[in-house]
Structure formats: C-alpha cells, structure tokens
Amino acid sequence: MKKMNYLPIFLNLKYKSILIIGGGNIAYRKIILLYSFHSFIKIISKKICKKLYLYILKKKIQWISYNFSCKYLKNIFLVIIATNNKDFNKKIFNIINKKNILINTVDNEKYCSFIFPSIINRNPIIISISSCGKSPVLIRLLREKIESILSINYGKISFLSGKFRNFIKKVFYNFSNRRLFWEKLFNSNFIDQVINNNIKYAIQTLYHFIINNKKNEGELILVGAGPGDSNLLTLRGLQVLQRADIILYDYFIGKEILNYARKDAELICVGKRFGYNSIKQNNINKLLIYFIKKGNRVVRLKGGDSFIFGRGAEELLIAKKFGVNFQIVPGITSAIGISSYIGVPLTYRNYSNNVLFLTASKYLRKNSILYPKIPDTLVIYMCRNKIKFILKELLLKGFILKTPISLISYGTLSYQKVYFGILKNINVISKNISGPILLIVGKVVNLHKKLSWFKNFI
Numbered sequence: 119m120k121k122m123n124y125l126p127i128f129l130n131l132k133y134k135s136i137l138i139i140g141g142g143n144i145a146y147r148k149i150i151l152l153y154s155f156h157s158f159i160k161i162i163s164k165k166i167c168k169k170l171y172l173y174i175l176k177k178k179i180q181w182i183s184y185n186f187s188c189k190y191l192k193n194i195f196l197v198i199i200a201t202n203n204k205d206f207n208k209k210i211f212n213i214i215n216k217k218n219i220l221i222n223t224v225d226n227e228k229y230c231s232f233i234f235p236s237i238i239n240r241n242p243i244i245i246s247i248s249s250c251g252k253s254p255v256l257i258r259l260l261r262e263k264i265e266s267i268l269s270i271n272y273g274k275i276s277f278l279s280g281k282f283r284n285f286i287k288k289v290f291y292n293f294s295n296r297r298l299f300w301e302k303l304f305n306s307n308f309i310d311q312v313i314n315n316n317i318k319y320a321i322q323t324l325y326h327f328i329i330n331n332k333k334n335e336g337e338l339i340l341v342g343a344g345p346g347d348s349n350l351l352t353l354r355g356l357q358v359l360q361r362a363d364i365i366l367y368d369y370f371i372g373k374e375i376l377n378y379a380r381k382d383a384e385l386i387c388v389g390k391r392f393g394y395n396s397i398k399q400n401n402i403n404k405l406l407i408y409f410i411k412k413g414n415r416v417v418r419l420k421g422g423d424s425f426i427f428g429r430g431a432e433e434l435l436i437a438k439k440f441g442v443n444f445q446i447v448p449g450i451t452s453a454i455g456i457s458s459y460i461g462v463p464l465t466y467r468n469y470s471n472n473v474l475f476l477t478a479s480k481y482l483r484k485n486s487i488l489y490p491k492i493p494d495t496l497v498i499y500m501c502r503n504k505i506k507f508i509l510k511e512l513l514l515k516g517f518i519l520k521t522p523i524s525l526i527s528y529g530t531l532s533y534q535k536v537y538f539g540i541l542k543n544i545n546v547i548s549k550n551i552s553g554p555i556l557l558i559v560g561k562v563v564n565l566h567k568k569l570s571w572f573k574n575f576i
Contacts, residue, residue, distance in 0.1 A: 123250045124233060131155035135193050139186060139210060140200030141166040144224050148198050149179060151234075160194075162186050163201075186210060196220035199229070227251040236261045240272040242280070271313040278312055282324060289328055294363060294413050301361065303327050336410035338437045340430050342423040342449015343367075345456050347530035348374035355447050363414035366405060368421050369396075370554065372531070375419075399429065403436045410442050423451040427477045427499050453497040456529030456556050460536050461569030469561045470494035478504040492516050495560035502555045505548040509541065512559065517541055522563035527553040530572075538566065 134157050138145050141163030149159055149170065159179040166174065166181060173179045182190060191197075197214050199207050199221065211229035214221050223229035227250070235246035236257050245264060249257050279300075290296035303324060311320035339358050344350035351359075359365065359378045367376065369389025376385055388405065390396040409416045424430030424446065437444045453475055457464050464473045474493035478501035492515060501508055513519070519542035527535045537547045541559065548555065 124248070126235070126246055126248070128244065128246075129196075131157045131195070133158065134195040135160065137162065137190060137194045137197045138200060139163065139197065140224075141170055141181075142200065142202075143167055143169070145198070145200035146170050148200060148224070148234075149173070152198075153178065160190070162190060188213065191217060191219060194219055196222070196232070199223040238264055238268065240268055240270065240276075242276050243268075243272050269313045271315070274315075274317075275309055275312045278317065278320065286328075290331075292413070294415075295331075298415075299327060299331050302331070335443065336413045337415050338406060338410055338434070338442050338444040339415065339417045339447060340424045340434060340444065341417050341419050341447040342425075342428070342430075342451070343371050343375050343419050343421055344450040345422055345452040345454075345459075345530045346370070346372060346528065346534075347455070347459075348372055348378075350450050350455055350530060351375055351378070352447065352449065355449065358417055358447055359419070361415060362417040364409045364416045365419055366402065366409075366416065367419040370421050371419055399432070403433060406433060406437065407440050407442065410437070411440075420449070421452065422455070423449040426451040426453075426475065452499065452529065452556055453558075456526050457497075457558060459530045459534065459572045460524060460526060461566040461571055462524060462558055462563055463565060463569070464495050464497065464558075464562060466562050466565060469565070473497065475499070478502075478508060493560070495558065495562050498557040498559070500554060501557050502548075502551070502553075505544055505555075508557070509544050512541060517559065521559055522561060523547075524558045524563045524566070525551055526556045526558070527551050529556060532573075534572065538563065 131152065132155055134155075136152055136157045136159050138149060138159060138161045141161055142165075145161070145163070146167055146169045149161075152159055153173075160182045161170070161174075161179060162183045162185070163181070164184045170179070174181050191214065197219055199210055201207055204226075207223050207226065208229060211221060211223055215231060221229075221231050222233060227233060233248065233251060235248035238245040238247070238261060245268075247257055247260055247264070286296060286299065290299055306323060306327065308320050308323045308327075311317075311323060339362070341355050341358055342352075343355065344352070356378055359375075360380055362379060362383050365376070365379055365383055365385045366388045367385065369387060371389070379385060386405070388397050388402045406416060406418065418424070418430075418433060420428045420430060422428060425448075430446070434444055434446070453464065453473075463470075465471065472493055473495045475497050477499040496512075498508060512521075519540065521541040523539055523541050523544055525537045525544070525547055529536075535551065535553075537551065539547050544557075
C-alpha cells in the first residue's frame, strides 16, 4: 500500500466535549459543522462575533473563558485553534499536543494532529476527500464530480438496506453467499426504485432476490493485468479484482495492481520464474478448482493478456472439465503495451505490414523457428536466456546483421529499461539487462527516434 500522510477515520463526536480557541468567523464555521454532531462545544476567546454570540445566548454552546489555561483541557476530546495569532497558535499547539489530545489549527497543517476533509453528506453514507492540504482547489473540483453522480437519495438506500441487514444475515449465514446477494441486489433496479421513492416496489425487489437467490457455486474469472503499469489495467479488470475472494496471480504482477483487491481477499502468488522453484501447472489447476468449489469468486490474474502465451485457455479447459462457471477479461498483451511505451509501432505503412509473435521459452526451439518467411516485424517474448540461440536462428532464416532491434525489460514501469541497436550487437546489449526481456526486431524499431515519449531510454 502506498504511504499516506493521514489515516482517514470517522469519529463519533456525539456528546463529546470540544474546545474551540477563537471566537471569529473561522471559529463560527467550524462550530456550525460540529454542532450537528450533538457535541458539547466550549469556547475560549477574548471576543465573540455576533453569530456565535447568538448561539451562546441560546445556550447551544458555552463561552468558558477569555484566556487559555490547561485546566480547561480536562475531559476535552479534541481542540480547534482558530485565531489569527500565529505565535499564539504555535504555543498552544505544543502544549496541547503533549497531552495527546486531537488538535487542529485552522489553515496551518504544520500544527495539526488531524485535518478536516471535504465532506460529501448522504447520511448515513459519508464520503470524505482530502489532498492533505496540498491542493484544495483540486479537491473542490473532485467533490463536485462526485456530488454530481450521487443522488441525494443514496442515504435512503443505505437506511433501507440497514433495516434488512440482520434479517439477511439469518437467511444467508455464509458470508460469501450474503455478499453475493447484496451485490446482485445493488446491481438490480432496487437502487432506482429507492431513488424514485418507490419504496414498496424496492422491498418487493429485495424479497424477490431472497426467494430466487441460488447458492453461490463459485466462479473463475481470467483477468489479463496488462504489461505492468497499473494504469493499463482495464476498467473491467479493476471491477473484477475488487469483487474477488481469492486472487491467484503471476510473479511479475505489480503491487499497485494487487492493491486494488478487497482488503479481505486472499492473494496467492503462483507465478513461474526462470531459475527458481515454481509451482507446477497441475498444482495451480488444483488450487483453482479447490477454491471455486468452496463457493469463492476466484480471479486468475496474469500479466499481459491471458490468451497470448499465458496458458489461460489451458486453465479454462480444466475449469470446463469440472463444470465451473467462468468468464474472461482481456488485457493488453506485453508486445502491444511495451511497443507503445517505447514509441515503436509494430506495423507501419512501407515498413511493416505483418507482425509475428513468438515465445522463446516454448515455441522457439533448436533448429525450428515456426514461420515460413521473414516477417516485417518480429516480437519474441521471454527471451532472456535464449539470446545466442535467437541470433543464430534469425541469421539462418535470412535476417541481416544490420536489422534494427530493441530489447526491453520491465516495460511500461517507472524503472523500464530500453536498449536499441542492431542484430549484430544483440549478445553485447543483452548482458546489461536484468529481469524479463521482450525483443522487437524490424525496421519499425527506428521510428522510436521520432515517437519515443516515455522515460528511461538507453
């Protein structure tokens, strides 16, 4: 998980004592927010603005002193400093912070143990969003976007669902089946019925899903994660990851992509890596069937696209054999993603009218490259330990030593390394590369000089 400056939490302020130091308009805005939580609000200030004075007269808040003293911190849950005196604010912050009381100094992040986020209120649904004080205008724009897609009636959906929550727990005692029920309900017309105040029909819809809900039999979802950059994961892939119970992932799947998973999902690495003891394919198949038969939604997460040298079809055929439900989420295959990131189009008029994909680890075998003629563009996957053999075979097939080449490791990632040269120098170039290698051969490689846009080129 990425580092965060603040932990977003929701505090129950009901009947909590809150101390406000300051009595101007800034203090007033904070008090208006806090008063809605039924907190006990106390003020220390030499002067009080008219708006606050009305609250004091109505005994909604309490003005306890003109001057600050530590004795007023007894039983205080949190403090807000809202004065214009920077030196005074700093002094008070240092005193209170040592007592481990939550404290916020308005418009001064340096003297805060907590900050106020921007709030989107669809009670009981509450969304908070913050840039940790770095970009308030951006947060305002994001809030407007979120506000525009969340109907004011979304709170009603949560309230109505909450009324049935304990009942649903009794009907579906298995957590996985219960979660599946709610997912199906919220993807039906139930939400529109509540938003449009058709509560009677919404309840009928809920009972319909209770009566007609089938036992969760588990499911396999084959997902292509793309070539590496988490931004290249498809929207459908993201949605599936966030709903998975079990994720069996390949070795080179990045942490950023895995972080999209539900926090309670079980993540299991089943990837293969050259030179290391790897889990056998047969054991991967057994794991898939085992978890699915337990009623889990299992995601098999593979790099690139699962149907391009990814053994995706093999695993689906096993699932089919055992009568398992499955679906497929395509991914951007490494050749397409990486070539785009290095500015090398695999086809280009007058340069290349055809492309051949090979994998060095399986299909490229001694004395046998499986293509009838020299392709305009050749892409070879997983060729790290086959470079010498690849050079020999390409020359035998008719490639010339001056043919442009590119070798890429960790393509599309921030630490991507790209090497350009000619076929003659491939052995020398490859010695400098660590990690998995993708090789591109053909005239199109030269176009990187005009089309390159991503960093880390050598």
